[in-house]
Amino acid sequence: MVKMVVFDLDGTLINSLTDLAISVNYGLKLNRLEEKPVENYKTYVGNGREMLIRRAMGDAWTDHELFEKVKADYDRHYAVHCNDHTAAYDGCAEMLEKLAQKGIKTGVLSNKPDEFVDKMLKKAFPNHKFTQAWGQKPQYKTKPEPDALLALLNMSGVTPEECFYVGDSDVDVFTANNAGIKMAGVSWGFRGKNELMNAGAPFVADTAEELFDYICKFI
Ligand SMILES: O=C(O)COP(=O)(O)O
Incomplete structure (x- = not known):
């Protein structure tokens, strides 16, 4: 029972899709990486924050320093905006x-x-x-x-x-x-x-x- x-x-x-996408895209843009359509994030979410950012960065995530920068920018943005559209x-x-x-x-x-x-x-x-x-x-x-x-x-x-x-x-x-x-x-x-x-x-x-x-x- x-x-x-x-x-x-x-x-x-x-x-929570839009807020996740906006915050990751913020990190991508600040680091001169291509922003991704919100819809793509449906396939990026689900395995935690590190994987979310890796998937959004594509091959660029293997640059450790760049990955850490995108992650820090994402964290800063999402901490303030996680509930904007969610x-x-x-x-x-x-x-x-x-x-x-x-x-x-x-x-x-x-x-x-x-x-x-x-x-x-x-x-x-x-x-x-x-x-x-x-x-x-x-x-x-x-x-x-x-x-x-x-x-x-x-x-x-x-x-x-x-x-x-x-x-x-x-x-x-x-x-x-x-x-x-x-x-x-x-x-x-x-x-x-x-x-x-x-x-x-x-x-x-x-x-x-x-x-x-x-x-x-x-x-
Ligand atoms: O992967 C995430 O960050 C969130 O995913 P979940 O709430 O679907 O587990």
């Missing part, structure tokens, strides 16, 4: 509320740096209390390694069998599989249905209502 649902953040609960996806606030009403704990596990997670959740879901909300913490490997997810559950007093995980990318499917946890994908995020199905997602929801109904089968 499921007692807790853990969500990926970017592309799953919140649409907002909850339709229906997610209501879905979280319905889970809470059923007594189901909720958590967030993101590959983005930990310091952003709380402030972004506070803006997107001001009325919801998550049991645990974690970004990337230095003591754990990034998803798809299962370490952080298992530690988060342990801290929440929930076993892997009692958890349900939700995400928008193949990284999320692999994370849940590596941790031995039931999962569903969401098609409204950055990667879409095909990637999720190809990675082995057992179900992909097109709306938050559909996701809630699917999760209820396991409660």
Whole structure:
């Protein structure tokens, strides 16, 4: 029986694409590198901040000094602008509320740096209390390694069998599989249905209502 649902953040609960793209493009431009269309960032996000910047830089990332400069410029910009355009996806606030009403704990596990997670959740879901909300913490490997997810559950007093995980990318499917946890994908995020199905997602929801109904089968 499921007692807790853990969500990926970017592309799953919140649409953060524009702010991520603007901040990385700021770093690229300052360092005379080509800025990338916002749409491209859908394929850059998902494996943490270092990978986001590497993918946006293309081959130029192998210049260590340049990479560090772009990263520092990005960090400075994103620290101030991470919430400018970022907002909850339709229906997610209501879905979280319905889970809470059923007594189901909720958590967030993101590959983005930990310091952003709380402030972004506070803006997107001001009325919801998550049991645990974690970004990337230095003591754990990034998803798809299962370490952080298992530690988060342990801290929440929930076993892997009692958890349900939700995400928008193949990284999320692999994370849940590596941790031995039931999962569903969401098609409204950055990667879409095909990637999720190809990675082995057992179900992909097109709306938050559909996701809630699917999760209820396991409660
Ligand atoms: O890779 C990131 O920075 C964020 O990704 P996630 O919230 O989808 O894990």
